Amino acid sequence: MRTLAIVLGAVCAGGLVAVLVLGGSRSAAQTTKPVADSVRAAVITDTTSLSGPRQPIFFRHDIHAGQFKIPCQYCHYSVAVSSEPGIPSIQTCMGCHLAIAGSDSSAKTEIKKVRQAWSEKKPVEWVRVHYLARHAHFPHMRHIKVMGPNACATCHGDVSRMPQVFRVNNVNHMGFCISCHVERKVSRDCSVCHY
Amino acid sequence: MAAVTHPSAAPTHEITQTHAEVTRDVVRTLETASRGYVILLLSAVALFLVGLTTFGVLVKDGLGHAGYNPPVFWSVYITTFVFWVGIGHAGTLISAILFLFRSPWRTAVYRSTEAMTVFAVMTAGLFPIIHIGRQWIFYWLLPYPNQRFLWPNFKSPLIWDVFAISTYLTVSTTFLCFGLVPDIAAVRDKVTGWRKTVYGLTSVGWRGTDNQWRHYSRAYLYLAALATPLVLSVHSVVSWDFAVSIVPGWHGTIFAPYFVAGAIYSGIGMVLTLIIPLRRALRVEHMITEYHFDNLAKLTLLTGSILFYAYMMEYFVAWYSGSTFEQTTFYRRAFGPMWWAGWTMIICNAFVSQLLWFRKIRVNLTALFTISIFINIGMWFERYVIIVSSLSNDYMPWAWSQLNPTWADWGILIGSFGWFGMWFLLFAKNFPIVAIQEIKEMIPMPRKRGGHH
């Protein structure tokens, strides 16, 4: 009889734990760890320690968006008019980097890669950081329209402080969208995103 | 003391055995398996593997392999699902309801029927998973907290099903194991070696003290009391899968009682199919006697007649409703492309059961066995007819079409029998298939002062 009691106890405990765990997973924690707290982006010698995927070109958002305060939409040109944010064309890069060759050596080498891509007419293959399943439609423009041009950080984290972009929120988690929609009292009707 | 009641003798529940003999006979059923048993078990496993393979293919390529012809979106799988759920019901009826009615004859058979219940429901439980389009996310039907903040739709009969079936499985399993405890203890005290250890563990320290009995008997009563409404509810809920829809031929208020009766009818059919050979195989003819079969047969006759009535009512209501949709459906059920299925169901269930008015047939095991086979077939076809023939001709004539089942349908069907048989055989060989303790309860113990008290 005792064993029976033990077994029952174990089962109940297990169930409880499971519920707690699953319940816990609801809140997607938002943790942006500042890499450079000064406006001047730090010189980074060791890139291995950086979080986020390694990109073919070590493009530093913290320099472009942070230090030089280039607005996001300068490169991500279609975010305000289209559901797609728009990955900047090499042409866009060359707009500046025809002239700018980079201050330090590491910058120089990276910018060389850009120019090379341009001359060889071989587009750079960036590694994807934020992925949204294709059965969910996310109209970037509506969100920019409502939340303003600098709302990017809400989902993508403070990219202007990231030497290498890493995933702050799993935007592919429906819960992430919903919590925000509930918070802001906007529709969470399924067919708003799923069709 | 004569251990066997002669077939010629009038059916009776006088058990002419001592407690010791009961224990001995039952424990004997657990001894090393005969070749016949092994062959049966292996063939059951083989059938199960057929089903498993079929399922694998379905998961790999999609349900297309099965013979679904829209508008027939449910066919053999759901048919078989309802079939197995139905089978389950006789067990609970006999073990719980008849327990409450204190009917003595249930004692000898209830254990086997209860086991049948558990395994039938176990089998049925697989089908909702097998038949859905994306089997790997079946758990989305459960209300568990998830990152999407989504809950299931409790208005959907399919969710009722989830709750009804899982409750039924849990409760009947509990009921079975609970009833087993004292018997396992009895076995424990007879066997030796590792088996003693195993039975020792499974008997969770049962010793039959007055204290244990005191709680046990009470609890058993309550379990029976809970299982009784449950068994009635489960098949009602299953029937509502159909009844709450608007498909002509499904949308009937009669469905709940109709299905429950059908379930018990089919269940007893299966009980007969199982017990008749089993009692010989396990050599317990003297415990499961004509008396029991006579009663089972009467129950069959009763439920069969209820079905007969329900069938007539369906047709009557279809005519009386004046709804052209209902009328067409039932006309085509009898005279349409699936007339053969329709009549199989009516003959096997409504007509064949009427033979049991005759006592000669009720006590003739060969006849009973044959009839039980008819019942199994008939009840499978009942569900097939209700589901497929109704779907194949509902509101839009333009969409009408007929079903052509394929190997994938039969593969799963066969597999389900294998799966069921496998578990049942394993159970029958490893646990007392006849309830020792309850039989003993019915045998007056020797008295030093003699006579009765």
Add this chain to the structure above:
Amino acid sequence: MPDEAPSTIDRRKFLTVLGATGGGALALSGCSTDKVERLVPYLVQSEDQVPGVATWYASSCTECSTGCGVHVRTREGRAVKLEGNPEHPVNKGKLCSRGQAALQGLYNPGRIKGPMVRNPDGTFKLVTWDDAIGRLAAKVTGGKVAVISGAGAGTFSDLLAEWTTALGGRLVRWEPFGHEPFRAANKRVFGVDKLPAHDFAKARYIVSFGSDFLDTGLASIENQRGFAQSHGFAGGDVAKMVYAGPRMDLTGLNADEWLAIAPGTETALALAMASVVAGERGGAGALASVLAAHTPAAAAKETGIPAERIERIAREFAAAQPSLAVAGGIGAQHAGATELCAAVNILNYVAGNVGQTVDFAADLGSGDGYAALGELAAAIDGGQVGVLLVHDANPVYALPRTSRFADKLKKVPFKVSTSMFLDETSALCDLLLPHHHALERWDDSAPRAGVRGLMQPVMEPVFDTMAAGDVLLKVSQKAGGALARFNAPSYQAHLRAKWDALGAAQGEKDAEGFWHSALQRGGVFQAAAQAAPAAIALAADAGARYAAPAFEGQGDFVLAPYPHSLLYDGRGANKPWLLENADPVTKITWHSWVEISPETAASLDVRDGEILRIVSAHGSIEAPAYVYMGLHPGVVAVPLGLGHTAYGAFAEGRGVNALDLLGAPAGDFVSYLSTRVTLEKTGKYRKLASIAGVPRQLGRGIAEAMPLAAAKKGLTVKEAYLEEGHGEHELNTEREVVALKGWSEAQHQATKFGNYAGDHPQWGMSIDLSRCTGCQACVTACYAENNIPTVGEAEILRGRELTWMRIERYWEGGEKPGEPVSARFVPMLCQHCANAPCEPVCPVYAAYHTPDGLNGQVYNRCVGTRYCANNCPYKVRYFNWYKYNLMAWPSPLNLQLNPDVTVRARGVMEKCTFCIQRIRGAQNQARLEDRPVRDGEFTTACAQACPSDAIVFGDVNDPESRVVAAKRNARGYHVLEETNVRPAVTYLAKVLHSVEG
């Protein structure tokens, strides 16, 4: 220009861009977690392509000689949808199935990947363009050049003509269905060598003499629009249509009366009518005496139609002003076709329709006719042809085998084809110079007087192809000599020059402006000067002749081959949309069939699907039988367009080619209705791949109709029934109805929570059955817009097609012999019910009701219990039984997929969404512009495509919207109203002419 857009990215990368920019296009499924791991940006961002935003280009359709204008929707540099150009005078924003399916020609896996030359062993090997052009250049200078091209007129065909003349060669512009008899008849009767346009909108009474003007006839899309205007009910009187012919084609099914005349006797009927009309109105002039001989009695003997009936129709025809008689149908193209067209011309003339409803000013383009081809063949025999260039024509397939054209072709030393596909003709050629698809090249078309359509490349070429124009120019530059004068740097430049000239001719100062407005509008359109009726006079020798039809060979039946309504002359046979989309009459998909009348079926004891051998003097074919009530007992009908021996995987070996039964064509045209056949039973059987279940309504009021009189009184369907003396079809008593209302109101009180609180639009639709002709343009549009997979013949045999929108065709009458048979078409799609039965049964809320009144279907939530489909009374939910998403679009067909619509995975339910992606798109745009969505700002794909404007879509909560107006119509009813599911789709009952006019 788009051709700059991603030009610098090689194709594979180009595709990843699409993937990366996130559209569902290449998504494998509605729920797959397959990711695009790489984001490949454009190297140079083209200014007119914003990822995620559609770019529209105007262009012209080249799928048939009608030359409709199209708007091409492109996303991330891929054409994803074709719609009609609203500014185009011919199709006014509409497009038929064949036109829309041009996309599947563009992305067709069967396209030739690049220039190829024939190996000795008959196989082909890829070569470079320089090499290929060099080879041609080397040959053409040798002279003895001949060219076969399609009939399409425009700058290219002019260039081709000049080019050929410069080489001293001969050019044959030939088209299988060239309407030569009609042209000849016009020449003879009126002395105008033109094809007229018909104004069905004006006509008050229409008689078709075997002309399928609504479907496969000349400018059918224009005809449909006109027909819907005159024959569709708009409160007043409606035109009546009578169809005379041995087989009811789609036009016949839309007729109010069918005269099942003996094959080949239309002429007798036409002349008899003409004589009656002339008797009524005079004006036959010299012909009066001739006509007098053709009495209805005489015609009755020939046609088998009672004289009084002929007389009646003739009088009705004469009484209605203006009326219209139409001939020139391919199905009625028999030896006496010219006489038929002449007779009908006379009928039109005496009825005073010429210049009224028959407009010769339009001057529809047409080719040279078969005679020219015959001469060419003779020339080949005479060894006068050294080089043969075939462009936009497939004579080897489209001519009867008895014409032995293939053998003739083989005799030519050097054969060149510019075909995009390896069809029967190009397969025999030595050099393949694959042409750009119309959406990949610069070009124009001149389908009729006053209409000049312009085409521009809307995307990168899918394969290594070259515009035939550029080929000609490059060859000229290489060859020099006589060709030296063709020195335009590129065909684009040549075209531009011509257009500048055109602009100048039209008195345009600003060539640049003219060019750009033409590009934007898709061409220049001016109404052609209406020719005054006087200009057209009856020629004295018009000759009202009728010769009893003579059919060659023996046999109890006359073979009536007719153009397949979707595959047309066979050019559609390589496009899955057209193969899967059912034939509007028989509802059969993917394979050939032979239609036999019920009488024949009875006498031979044949049932649907029984395979019959049809034997003529020239050959035999086997096809499954389809018992068709709309057939004269003396006739068996077989659709053309199938039975290809080449032309890509979809077409090859599919079905049979009825042309194999015909004799060698003589004269100026191929006479299709020319031979007798015998039927033999093979004892074999196959299930017809038909999407039809039971084609009868069984009194369920699915396709309602009411008499014209009742409609004019503004009665509802129920009232109309009562008036006809039918008992009321009562289901609920008054009290029950009240109770029901109260109950449902109470229910709806309890539904205003969360997303449902506040005001929302309620999307709704109305479908006018008095306008719908059952042409199925909407179905194709739906396939194109919503990424609907084609499941193929085997799956259709199991009823698993995923036609979100289907046209149900219900038969009326025809059950007893002699009883007139007619058809009713019902476009059936998700009704988006307010009390949708499919919703509550879904265990996971995958089917649910959206705040804006849609019946939502969340694919990625669906687990596939299929209960919703069981519980849907309209049976408009479709299930992905297999991984159709991987089977339906062999690359590069998948490039057509609409990025705004999720591609559904295996195991999920799908259905019509009211084009929710369009709704959301419009709402997003409106939000950006801080304004509400305007009525008519967008519409569903089906409504957009419908040539007869039968479908109206909009917000029911907006009292001003067109859909509300339509729904107020008294004829409005809901299918299966008694189920109280409260559909959002309202049907307007069809309006019937009582047969007695």
Add this chain to the structure above:
Amino acid sequence: MAFLRKTRKVAGVLASFIHVDAAADAVTALKARGHKNFVVYMAAPSHEIEEALDQRVSPVRLFTLIGGLTGCAAGFGMTIWMSYDWPTLVGGKPIASIPPYVVIGFELTILLGALSTVAAVALFSVLMGKRGIAYDPKFSDDQIGIFVPASPDQIAPTEQLLKAAGAVEVRHEVA
């Protein structure tokens, strides 16, 4: 579960009976002698002995009731709360529509009712179960056993009593 148990044996007298009435007599006698915590082993419950013992009704029923009520509440609570947690409209029915939820309520009533019943039995048997008392396999077969815990001086008279009642075998267990 002998090998799990480390309780020391209880000293006392273990008697076996073949005759049910004899066992009943013994019980009556023992009660008369004021014995409380003796144990009766039965292969199957016997009315005679139960009468002799006349025990209070098992408190298990209370647990059944509580469990059932909890289940019912949980059933309705869950369904209604979840419906409003994300209001979704289906088939024009109320967001939380009670009739269908009755099914869930009912099923959970049964489920928790049954489970708590079993749990209760386990609980009581474990809590109130006496440890380290002698047992004989016969008792699960065809004999009734009575074990009377007794101090050494008590043993003899108890033996007497049981024998007198008609025990077929009496043996005493030492700690």
